[in-house]
Amino acid sequence: MSEPESEPTKPEQTDGPPSLFVMETAVALVLVAFGALVAWDSYRLGSGWSALTGPRAGYFPFRLGLLLAFCGACVLGQAIWKRHSLTTRFIEPRQIRPVLTVALPSAVYVLAVQWLGIYVPSIVFVALFMGLVGKLRWWKCVLVGVGHVLLMFWLFEKRFMVPLPKGPIEEWFGL
Amino acid sequence: MEEISLLFAGFQTALTPYNLWLMFIGISLGVLVGVLPGLGGPNGVAILLPLTFTMAGTPEGKTSAIILLSCIYWGALFGGAITSILFNIPGEAWSVATTFDGYPLAQKGRAGEALTAAFTGSFLGGLFAIVMITFLAPLVARFALKFGPPAFFAVYFLTFASFAGTSRSGYAKTTAATLLGFILAAIGMDTVTGQLRLTFGSERLLNGVDFLVAVIGLFGLGEIFLSMEEGLAFRGKRASIDLKVVLRTWREFPRYWRTVVQSCFIGAWMGIKPGGAIAASFMSYAVARRTSKNPEEFGTGRIEGVIAPETAAHAAGNSAMLPMLTLGIPGSGTAAVLLGGLMMWGLQPGPTLFLEQKEFVWGLIASMYLSNVAGLIIVLATVPLFAAILRIPFSIIAPLIVVVCAVGAFTVHNAMFDVWLMLIFGVVGYVFKKLDYPLAPLTLALVLGDRMEDAFRQSMLGSQGELSTFWGAPLEGTLMTVGIILLLWPALSKGLRWLATRGERT
Numbered sequence: 001m002s003e004p005e006s007e008p009t010k011p012e013q014t015d016g017p018p019s020l021f022v023m024e025t026a027v028a029l030v031l032v033a034f035g036a037l038v039a040w041d042s043y044r045l046g047s048g049w050s051a052l053t054g055p056r057a058g059y060f061p062f063r064l065g066l067l068l069a070f071c072g073a074c075v076l077g078q079a080i081w082k083r084h085s086l087t088t089r090f091i092e093p094r095q096i097r098p099v100l101t102v103a104l105p106s107a108v109y110v111l112a113v114q115w116l117g118i119y120v121p122s123i124v125f126v127a128l129f130m131g132l133v134g135k136l137r138w139w140k141c142v143l144v145g146v147g148h149v150l151l152m153f154w155l156f157e158k159r160f161m162v163p164l165p166k167g168p169i170e171e172w173f174g175l
Numbered sequence: 176m177e178e179i180s181l182l183f184a185g186f187q188t189a190l191t192p193y194n195l196w197l198m199f200i201g202i203s204l205g206v207l208v209g210v211l212p213g214l215g216g217p218n219g220v221a222i223l224l225p226l227t228f229t230m231a232g233t234p235e236g237k238t239s240a241i242i243l244l245s246c247i248y249w250g251a252l253f254g255g256a257i258t259s260i261l262f263n264i265p266g267e268a269w270s271v272a273t274t275f276d277g278y279p280l281a282q283k284g285r286a287g288e289a290l291t292a293a294f295t296g297s298f299l300g301g302l303f304a305i306v307m308i309t310f311l312a313p314l315v316a317r318f319a320l321k322f323g324p325p326a327f328f329a330v331y332f333l334t335f336a337s338f339a340g341t342s343r344s345g346y347a348k349t350t351a352a353t354l355l356g357f358i359l360a361a362i363g364m365d366t367v368t369g370q371l372r373l374t375f376g377s378e379r380l381l382n383g384v385d386f387l388v389a390v391i392g393l394f395g396l397g398e399i400f401l402s403m404e405e406g407l408a409f410r411g412k413r414a415s416i417d418l419k420v421v422l423r424t425w426r427e428f429p430r431y432w433r434t435v436v437q438s439c440f441i442g443a444w445m446g447i448k449p450g451g452a453i454a455a456s457f458m459s460y461a462v463a464r465r466t467s468k469n470p471e472e473f474g475t476g477r478i479e480g481v482i483a484p485e486t487a488a489h490a491a492g493n494s495a496m497l498p499m500l501t502l503g504i505p506g507s508g509t510a511a512v513l514l515g516g517l518m519m520w521g522l523q524p525g526p527t528l529f530l531e532q533k534e535f536v537w538g539l540i541a542s543m544y545l546s547n548v549a550g551l552i553i554v555l556a557t558v559p560l561f562a563a564i565l566r567i568p569f570s571i572i573a574p575l576i577v578v579v580c581a582v583g584a585f586t587v588h589n590a591m592f593d594v595w596l597m598l599i600f601g602v603v604g605y606v607f608k609k610l611d612y613p614l615a616p617l618t619l620a621l622v623l624g625d626r627m628e629d630a631f632r633q634s635m636l637g638s639q640g641e642l643s644t645f646w647g648a649p650l651e652g653t654l655m656t657v658g659i660i661l662l663l664w665p666a667l668s669k670g671l672r673w674l675a676t677r678g679e680r681t
Binding site: 071092105107125134135162 | 226229345346354355357365367372396399400403405568570571573574577581594598601602605607609612628631632635636640
């Protein structure tokens with residue numbers, strides 16, 4: 001999947017996006033912390049043996065948590081061991097913009113769905129993204145934006161009777 | 176030959192106009208999902224699963240629902256080849272090996288031949304696997320009926336051990352991903368004691384983390400973020416398949432019988448084991464090159480180089496249904512989602528399925544024969560259409576896929592919280608893919624976590640806490656021992672090699 005070895009190793013960088021080493025270490029530390037948290041919470045619940053139910057509720061997760069923390073520590077150790085071959089960047093500076101152009105609007109979109117239901121934010125999100133990122137003609141944006149929402153409404157609410165999130169605007173329409 | 180009569184009954188179930196229509200829809204959607212970046216087998220099925228809840232209310236409805244969802248899987252298997260050959264972009268991980276010779280063929284203007292060969296190989300591989308399932312599955316199920324909880328735990332253990340032992344991502348990362356899946360599965364109310372686990376006081380985590388939400392985020396959104404890095408400008412070759420090209424390719428096809436046969440066996444074998452289609456396609460390509468008279472021509476546009484990975488991927492994808500139906504252990508990520516679907520419809524996957532749900536099981540197996548034929552016809556007829564879909568700018572496809580993912584995540588439990596979770600899983604999926612953490616064992620662990628824990632607890636209860644129960648009978652003992660060997664295999668083989676080289680030196 002990733003091919004950091006095949007690329008020529010760049011000299012240590014001081015600014016810009018983090019190197020693979022930094023990311024590997026960070027994720028490994030998160031795994032250790034999460035594993036410890038899981039183990040602690042399961043220990044609190046009871047991770048031993050009960051005469052009534054056999055293994056208590058925390059029995060399995062406690063061991064899983066400890067193992068996960070151990071695996072995280074191993075990844076951390078490997079990263080430190082191989083740190084000289086992990087100097088390539090996690091992401092190239094030119095790649096950050098395109099990733100964020102879809103990641104940030106997606107987050108805003110989900111936030112909007114929370115307040116306004118799915119239909120209106122979907123129209124706005126698709127149409128704006130097509131217009132601003134794709135530089136497509138406005139009528140195409142409106143057509144796809146409204147069209148996919150109508151299709152969704154028919155398929156989910158009418159055909160399969162699965163309700164989708166609705167907000168004040170749909171209420172106003174009496175849906 | 177009880178199987179034959181059951182199979183014919185299955186054909187009667189599957190051969191209704193409604194089910195044939197669902198087959199057509201499923202395969203078309205599947206090809207679409209396989210062609211589009213950001214959507215794939217696992218999350219395509221995951222997004223459509225909630226739509227089948229109302230469908231699966233009746234026994235016949237359950238059969239129809241599994242036909243629809245499994246056809247999406249077969250369609251996705253076919254669809255991956257289209258992008259690989261025409262655009263040099265593998266639509267699915269299992270069609271990466273198809274690009275090696277498929278794209279050079281397309282550059283030479285032989286895209287039509289390459290596609291026909293790929294589809295035909297896929298068809299034969301699929302057929303081989305289905306015939307195998309027809310005759311082997313009832314035997315395996317009958318055998319597995321004798322399994323007690325320790326044996327089931329041993330089978331689960333073997334499954335995950337073989338993942339860790341064969342993964343290209345390395346031990347620590349594969350195990351970490353698997354454990355993460357188990358832990359996520361443990362969140363929520365404990366079914367035995369009723370206690371709340373790992374919810375940290377949040378009511379929203381009461382029902383746990385649904386694997387569908389995780390799959391949609393990890394595979395769907397994560398993949399979109401990854402695709403965006405390259406800005407994604409598709410520049411593909413044109414392909415027109417007419418009857419003349421198809422017939423010419425078919426006339427030459429018998430020449431490649433050896434490649435087809437060995438790929439069928441590799442695929443069927445790899446598909447039964449977890450890890451499945453992806454490994455099978457690479458392995459089959461490597462074997463085809465090694466056994467070829469002129470291996471140096473591979474990579475420049477050999478038809479065998481397309482047939483081998485596609486045949487194996489299809490054989491593996493289909494035979495992944497064997498352990499899923501008989502043992503309740505899916506052989507691939509998509510099969511894991513299908514298995515999750517069965518559980519949501521109230522079916523108990525495992526050996527009893529063959530006894531108690533005869534109509535369902537044989538309806539599905541019969542539909543696999545039919546949909547394999549239907550799939551071949553549909554993809555041959557619609558390649559230009561799907562190639563045209565890939566020419567749609569990514570600035571239209573990307574937001575639409577985000578919307579589809581959001582809808583898919585919401586409809587699982589009608590909960591907005593799941594949409595947020597999906598967003599988080601999207602980021603996690605992106606980071607994990609970039610750092611080479613495998614996502615398939617995570618999904619599998621998330622789906623199987625509860626069942627594996629139940630098997631463990633029941634065995635422990637039965638033995639009063641003695642771990643030796645897993646070696647208490649020959650069956651369990653063998654399974655556990657094989658599991659441990661598989662788990663330690665990379666280390667063992669390294670050690671053996673080290674011993675061997677040391678022996679040479681002295």
